[in-house]
Amino acid sequence: IKKIESLGQRALTLANNGPLDSSVKLFTELPISELTLQGLERAHYAEMTEIQHKSLPYALAKRDVLGAAKTGSGKTLAFLIPILEILYRHQWTQLDGLGALVISPTRELAMQIFEVLCKIGRYHKLSAGLIIGGKQVEEEKAIMGRMNILVCTPGRLLQHMDETAGFDCDNLQVLVLDEADRILDLGFKKTMNAIIENLPRQRQTLLFSATQTKSVKDLARLSLERPEYVGVHEKD
Ligand code: ADP
Ligand code: MG
Numbered sequence: 585i586k587k588i589e590s591l592g593q594r595a596l597t598l599a600n601n602g603p604l605d606s607s608v609k610l611f612t613e614l615p616i617s618e619l620t621l622q623g624l625e626r627a628h629y630a631e632m633t634e635i636q637h638k639s640l641p642y643a644l645a646k647r648d649v650l651g652a653a654k655t656g657s658g659k660t661l662a663f664l665i666p667i668l669e670i671l672y673r674h675q676w677t678q679l680d681g682l683g684a685l686v687i688s689p690t691r692e693l694a695m696q697i698f699e700v701l702c703k704i705g706r707y708h709k710l711s712a713g714l715i716i717g718g719k720q721v722e723e724e725k726a727i728m729g730r731m732n733i734l735v736c737t738p739g740r741l742l743q744h745m746d747e748t749a750g751f752d753c754d755n756l757q758v759l760v761l762d763e764a765d766r767i768l769d770l771g772f773k774k775t776m777n778a779i780i781e782n783l784p785r786q787r788q789t790l791l792f793s794a795t796q797t798k799s800v801k802d803l804a805r806l807s808l809e810r811p812e813y814v815g816v817h818e819k820d
Contacts, residue, residue, distance in 0.1 A: 599645030623704035633658030
């Protein structure tokens with residue numbers, strides 16, 4: 585317990601100190617659990633990418649983050665590591681229900697995120713599900729209520745919120761909106777608004793988007809509270 589408390593304390597201190605020093609490069613230098621570090625090591629992740637370096641100190645301190653970074657910059661770990669850590673610090677168990685929700689624009693992307701989650705989260709005792717539509721509605725209904733982390737596409741998530749008995753988000757700690765610009769481009773604005781209305785207001789939200797269009801800003805205003813803005817600029 586002491587160890588867990590000190591992770592939370594160290595994360596707060598780190599975030600209060602502002603941006604990470606550029607000499608800090610490794611995941612092992614962050615206040616994160618042995619379980620996550622072992623998962624990262626096993627997946628051969630050692631050095632942080634720029635977006636991870638810039639956003640992790642805030643996300644680990646449970647602050648809202650609005651992250652701008654293009655494809656391939658490493659956004660997946662920038663939100664999956666905080667999810668694992670926040671639930672770990674809460675000593676989350678299967679009985680605590682849904683603790684984190686990742687919303688992704690497409691099935692393909694959701695599947696990729698889920699794969700990375702399974703890899704780096706392998707040493708945690710958390711359940712995770714992939715909810716991406718298709719024919720498996722009934723199978724999904726049966727497992728939804730037992731999952732601690734869900735990776736979903738917007739349409740199917742809202743369908744379960746409306747239809748699936750025993751699925752509730754009352755305990756949700758972390759919401760991730762990945763590729764928010766693409767979610768909106770695909771016409772999910774209303775769906776996203778309805779989903780967010782179904783979620784507890786007391787939560788952490790991490791929103792990532794390659795571009796900052798007006799509709800992304802609207803979604804950010806609706807979903808984030810006093811976010812920390814982090815961006816990675818293109819280099820030639
Ligand atoms: P994005 O979501 O920003 O498009 P991804 O999270 O999919 O980027 O990462 C892009 C690629 O970089 C993936 O192949 C991923 O495994 C790799 N990657 C991400 N973070 C790291 C890291 N810290 N060290 C090495 N490779 C990384
Ligand atoms: Mg991505």
